[in-house]
Amino acid sequence: MQAFQVKAPHDYDVSEQPVPSPGVGEVLIDVAFAGICGSDMHIIHGDNAFVRFPRITGHEFAGVISAVGDGVDPARIGERVCIDPVVNCGECYPCRIGRPNVCTAMQVIGVHRHGGFAEQVNVPAANAYRLPDTLDLDAAALVEPYSIAANVLSRMNPYPGDRLLIIGAGVIGLTILQMAHAMGIEDVIISDILDTRLETARAMGASHAINGSEQDLEQAVHELTSGEGIPLIADAACVPAMLPAMLRMACPAGRIGLLGFNPTPSDLSQLEVIKKELTLVGSRLNNRKFPEVIAHIEAGRLDPKALISHRVALGDMPEAIHMLDTTPEKARKVLVDIAS
Structure with missing residues (x-):
């Protein structure tokens, strides 16, 4: 089978790999579509401390179960x-x-284990969510980024009538914008430094x-x-230097959701946090948000296809990676058509 494999930082290609067989409790997925995420780019650049090489990457994908363990x-x-x-382990x-x-x-x-930039991949059966017949596989490949948005918003515990500021209008910022509307948050302010992204927002x-x-x-x-x-x-921009401004912009009793893995320290004014009794929450991946996201898409409250700016074949992934490296402002979500 063909797969996009990162052998080491900055060393990647599309090559022939062994066809996997599902183990106990696993299913084999014939992958249809997969999205390229910023965290995939971090792996390619060697900026992900968790990955072990070589690795078939890709964590946003959808397809069809072709075999079971x-x-x-x-x-x-x-x-x-x-x-x-x-x-997860289920025990800790x-x-x-x-x-x-x-x-x-x-x-x-x-x-940590092989992903969806391949014609076939094994996954735990519990991690494969059945799709409604009305949901296209290309849209379904983007359930995962919406789950990131659903998670951070739930961590911030919105109240009716709350206003939301999203810092950063990239793909994650746009998924948060759409998810906020789906959850009933109507008044959303978004910031970025690129007019093209703001026009999309x-x-x-x-x-x-x-x-x-x-x-200002x-x-x-x-x-x-x-x-x-x-x-x-x-915080969908994930710039540590923005934290002091976020503390100042938050109202008393406000909640700030942080998404970035940047290890650079942030300045934090304890006075600002305490006098307003602010809540700062981290948000990582998603806590079983897939059913919620699928329901929103099926009901028409989310529009995954509006995020897609480019579609490429699996064999063209190296060129797509180069484009994202050199002109990221030209892209929103790059979707890989694995089966084409």
Whole structure:
């Protein structure tokens, strides 16, 4: 079978790999579509401390079950599915309290084990979510990024009428924007430094789109909220230096959701946090959000295809990676058509 394999940082190709056989409790997926994510780029650049090379990457994908291992109902063969990449142990403290996405022994498909940039891949049967007949496989491949958005918003515990500020209008920022609307958060402000991204955010229903390179974001938020500040802030830019500004822009009792893995320390004013009684939450991957996302897509509250800017064949992935490295502003979601 053909697969995109990262052999070492900056060393990758599409090559012939052995066809896997499903083990106990596993299913074999004939992959149809897979999305290229920023974290895939981090693996390619050697910026992911968890990955072990060589690795077939890809954690956003959908396809069809073509075989099952022992312990799996053979009736599942032929199911159209999308894959939750979070594989947890079920025994550690986070798992025992219902937080498997921070399992102490967690594995991520496409990081710790082979992923979806391949014609076929094994996954645990429990991680393969059956799709409604009305949901196309290309849209289903993007359930995973929406699950990231659903997770961070749930971690911030929105109240009716809350306003949301999203910092960063890349793919994750746009999924948060769409998911916020699906969850009933109507007033969403989004910021970025690229007008093309902000135009897309406006088209997707952002109430206000602010170019931070042309306008003072803090001043704009101050004016838009009559000085009260923002209840919800989602950091989809993942720039540690932005944290002090987020603390200042948050209103009393506000909640800030952090998504980045950047190890650079952030300045944090304890006074600002305490006087406003702010809540800062981390959000990693997703905590069983796939059914929620699938339901929103099926109901038409989310539009995954609006995120797709490029479609490429598996064999053209090296060129797509080069494009994302050199001109990332030209792309939103690059979708790989594995079966083409």
